Every structure is written in structure tokens, then in C-alpha cells.
Amino acid sequence: MPSAVAAPPRRTTLTDVAAAAGVSRTAVSYVLSGRTVGIRVPETTRQRILEAAEQVGYRRNALGLALRSGRMDTVGIIAPVSIMIGEPGKPGGVYYKDLTAALAAAAFEAGLNPLLMSETPHHSISLADLSDRRVDGVILVAKTSNESLVRDAAAEGVPCVTISRDIGTWQVATDNRWGARLAAEHLLGLGHRRFAFLTYEEDSYSSHHRGEGFRTALRDAGSPPDSLTTHLYDQPNRLRVALRSQTRPTAIFCFNDEIAVWLLDICREEGIHVPEDMSVVGFDNNILAVTVRPRLTTVQSPLVELARAALSLFQQQLRGEPPPPTPVLIKPQLVVRDSTASRTLSQ
Amino acid sequence: MPSAVAAPPRRTTLTDVAAAAGVSRTAVSYVLSGRTVGIRVPETTRQRILEAAEQVGYRRNALGLALRSGRMDTVGIIAPVSIMIGEPGKPGGVYYKDLTAALAAAAFEAGLNPLLMSETPHHSISLADLSDRRVDGVILVAKTSNESLVRDAAAEGVPCVTISRDIGTWQVATDNRWGARLAAEHLLGLGHRRFAFLTYEEDSYSSHHRGEGFRTALRDAGSPPDSLTTHLYDQPNRLRVALRSQTRPTAIFCFNDEIAVWLLDICREEGIHVPEDMSVVGFDNNILAVTVRPRLTTVQSPLVELARAALSLFQQQLRGEPPPPTPVLIKPQLVVRDSTASRTLSQ
DNA sequence: TTTCGTTGGTGAATCGATAAACTTGCGCTT
């Protein structure tokens, strides 16, 4: 008696139902899948089959179906998991967790199962992971968009949508220029005239567009070109110098909420009061924006709509429809809270 | 010419490799899967097969394999997605996002693919979703632990691990009593003698254990039973009354960081300074703990270890090994920051 | 010369579900 573990009962299959109902597997298949063309099954037999299925506790095996149909009804979500579980207190992560959750929810809405995929130290994602038919295709989140992967997928006919990255034919992104413009117009309306843009890296996809959108809005409003300076997150000393200057900015547009939170700390240390002495605008509107004090005025990343659009493109691709002529851009909204105020007269 | 979309190239199969190498599918299967028993293949043929596979760009179809072997190498993660994408500013969510990310990462480490599953308005998860062989089993996250689902899974032989819920035979949880004891001992050591425990609902799994652990630690230290009162998150007015009392607590242990953040706001409004007039301890050590000011002293939820333990139990179950005699408890650590201080003499 | 052992594989069944092609039996017409 080596083991007391009861053997798991074998799962019931179509054959079991067919035997119980006294018909062929084909008849059962047609009835249970609701097909009506190609075969005739009278109501009495139909009922008999349904009852038999119920009685033996039949559940359709998704693999058999998928092997036949070539559809797994599953979408791979390639997200930067290593960033998502980084140290608390380190930047990054919140946005990706929120976006991944939104993508998962959108997948459910679309009737698809979200399978998480991620690079690990031992394994980088390649075409092999996409073409083993475990997933019908993938959605790539910005940081993970490997250019050759997208190219290979297209060549192999694997549906593939990228989010916030200028790669491939099927793209979805936040309308970063629009969001930046909202921020700029809000600050201009409050009377501000000297601005800074604070970001991680100037030339990343999102950062580039946000900076450009802000600058364009200023120009449209007649602000001189030198009314906007750019600063980097990893150069706090330069930022401090700028903040001590006589002609320091009175409003700072941050690449995202995490940077805004970091900026609030620096301002506090420099004795600069937000929003009285300095207005701060973030981007994302995640949990940080309502946790920090003052609460952040911020541009809301439209994650739910972004995710829905991504899934929608994905399904278009599955159906063999042509791609949209340009990337799908989702317009964000401005959420005004307590970190922005009118420029005081002394400045 | 109705469509200009190029037909996706048919994926290559074992048969293609066999044809290219001039051998049978059987031989290819043995060579590519590395089996050595049951067949003899000389080195020259082996090489020929490997080269042929390389040349035709062969990728093993995971579904064919899974259908044969009964193993999908996939673990379902049943997480409360609707909570995860709740409004920013509403409680809940951060913990589940962090835990889900940790579970996904642990799944990768274990060589398994994490498939997210969630209740939706249209569809509640049932045995049917578990026994369709899309996943080899599931890991249930606290809020989603449907009792009957766990029972059904066990009856059907579907591996199933629950996290932080006293259901089923395979359980993993944070050692909440231990964590609460760490908090209590820290506060006692700072000279505090009047305490409160602030939570969502007194009798949930985690809340019950945290409250009990805190109380036990106080008793062990000789504190009288009435030195601890309990308050609920959704009753802010009662809490305010307690905070205005002459014998108000000088230290409050919060069920989690989100509640602690909420408490900090109330204290601010009541003119109570943290940590000078009031010490606050959170639980989780998530991004909120380092974002809010003062930074939170908090008990770190050991999410990475929790997730690894869950995956480990899952794999034991897959291998048919017996369950551990008691739930697996992971001991958390205390992270001391700026929200706790010595009791001042005036109190 | 028959038998035995070994090398180097192959054939066919199987996992579960689907679908095109086909069969059987009956009533009705011509």
C-alpha cells in the first residue's frame, strides 16, 4: 500500500456522453456545440444527449477543441514582470501593474483568456513562445517591445499588438501630446509663464511625445521657446540648482506621478511650497496621485480604454481584417486636484 | 481579388521535419524530445533530424503535446481583477496587484505559465473552467476563494492552492499573528500602553489573525485587556470620537497600509501629529508606505516568498505528493520608518 | 543452415473534439 492518495477520477469525454445517450460522438458534438447545419437531430434526441451530458458531468476539453480549430481563445500579455515586483520605493512598476490588470479585464470582456508572459533571466521571449499555439497572439507592453519579435510575429502571421511603442502595424497608445497639451493649457490658464518638464529619459516614446505636446501648446499660446526647460529624474543636483535660481520655473510638468511624488519631496527639502510657490502636474492618475499630499493634479492615463482598444485590434487581427491606417490614440483627461494653483504675484 | 492579406504560412509540424529528414515522425519525436529509451537512433541520423528541424523552422505545438500528455504546464491564477482596476483613490487593489505579480513571477521561476482567471459580471468561475484542461490547476487569492469551488476541485482531482483563506487542504498564508506581534513588541518597546487596531472587517481571515496576534503579544507583555480597542474603517465618526477622548490610544496598528494612509489624513484633520502625538503601524509595505509622509513603519507582507510557497505546493500536488500537515505560514518582517516614535511623557 | 541477438528504425493507436461524406430506413410517388 504505497500511497493512500485516491486516483483522480478520469475526466469524462464526448465518448462517455455518447455511450450514455446511445448515440455517436458526432451527434453529441453537434448538440453540445449548438451547431445546426450539416446534421439533423430531433428534439427528443437532443434532450437525451443534454441530459446524458449533465449526468456524467461532461466538460469540454479545451485542448481537443483548440487542436482541431486552431483557436485557443487566449491572448498572451507580454509585460515586464521583473519591474512589476521591484523593491517598494523604487520607481516604475505601478503603471505596468495597472495596465496589466486593465488588459486582463479587457481580455475577459472580449471572451479571451489572458496568459502572462515575461522575459526572465533564463529565458527571453522569442517566436517559439508565440507559435506553439498556446496563445492565439500577443499584446506587448511598451518596455517589452522587442523589435525583432514583432517583426517575426508579423512574418509568421501571429497577431500582435503593441502598446505605446512605435513598432509594427497594430499600435495603441495614449495620446500623449493631447495629455501634455491639457496640462500646459491648465497651467497657462493659472497664469504660469516659466515651466519645466521632468522625465526619465528624453527620447523614449512617451516622454518624447509628452515633451513635444507641452512645448507645442506653449508655442500656440505665444510663449517664448525658452519658457520651457527639461530636467532628468536621475540628475537631482541639477534640478536643485534650477530650483534655487532667480528665474526658476513656477510650474513643473512631470512625466508621471511617481516622478511628481519625488519632486514634491525635493520641493519640501528646498523649502518650496506646493502649490503656493510651485505648481506640479503628474501623469497617470494612479494610486500615488491621491495618496501624496498635496493630492496631485494629473493627466489620467486612460488604461481601461487603452486596454479595450488593444483587445479590439487584436480581435480584428484574428478575424483577418486590415490594420487601421494609423496608430489608435486614446485621449486622456486632466484631473485637477491640489498640486496646482494660480501663480502668485510675487513671482 | 477581394483581399490583399497574405495567407499566414502554415506552421511546420513533425511530419514536415520527418519528410525533410527522410525518417518517420516517431524518430523525429524521440530525437527532439530527447528520449533515449524504447528506440535506437545513431548519431548521424540524430544530426540529420536536428538539422532538418532547424531548416524547416520547426516549433513544437504545445496543444498536441498537452493533449497527449495531459499536462499544459499552466497554472490558473484566480485573482480579483475587478478590485484590481477599481477607481484610483478607492481602497483595495494594491495588495492584489502586487500579489498577482509575485505569483506570475513565481510561476515563471517554476517553469509554469500563469493564466489569469477572474469572476466577471457575466461569468463566475466554476469547476468547468478548471477541468477543461486549459490549466493544470489553480491558485486562489483570498477574496476569490469560493468554498464550493475548492471542494469541487479537490473532488475532481484538480490541484488547487488557496492563499490566506482557511479553505481546502493546500494553504499558504502570511503569518499574520507573527507580524502583529512584531508590531506590538515594537510599540511596547517605544513605551506605548494604549492601543487601537484599525481594520476593514473584524472577522475576515487576515484581520482576525492580526487582531489576535496583537492582543496576545500585549497579554504576554502584561498589558491589561482593555489596553486595546478595535475600530473599523467604514466608521470614521466613531474613530474621531475615540481620537478626541482623554484616554485615546497613543499607537494604532492598521490592518494594512491603505488604512494607515487614511488614518494619517484623519489625524492631520484632528490636529494629531504623527509620530509625535501618535504612532501608526501599517501592514504590507507596499508603494504607499514609502509615498506617504511620514513614511510608514509597517509589517512587510512577504509576497515573493508567499508566491514561491504557493507554487511549490502546487507542484507537489501535481506530482501526487501528500499535502503538508498544516498551512504553510510565511513569517513577515517589521520595517521601521517614520510613523512611530517613543511615547512622549505628556501622554 | 537455422537460430539468435542486435541495430535502426517503422506502424498504428491514442489523447478529445470536429466536420465532410456517407448510410440506412421509411414513406410516398409514379
Place this chain on the structure above:
DNA sequence: AAGCGCAAGTTTATCGATTCACCAACGAAA
């Protein structure tokens, strides 16, 4: 009485990979 048409299904091939049970050919031994 032969033929037609239709109801009510059944038969069989298929998706891709695995694996148990063979088998052919050859050399060596008895």
C-alpha cells in the same frame, strides 16, 4: 415495383505529438 427524397443520424479523416509493439536486415554462433 422501382425510384426519389428526406429524416436521423453514423463513419471516417483530421488537428500534432507521443509511445507501445513490432519488423527488416545483417552478422555471428551453433
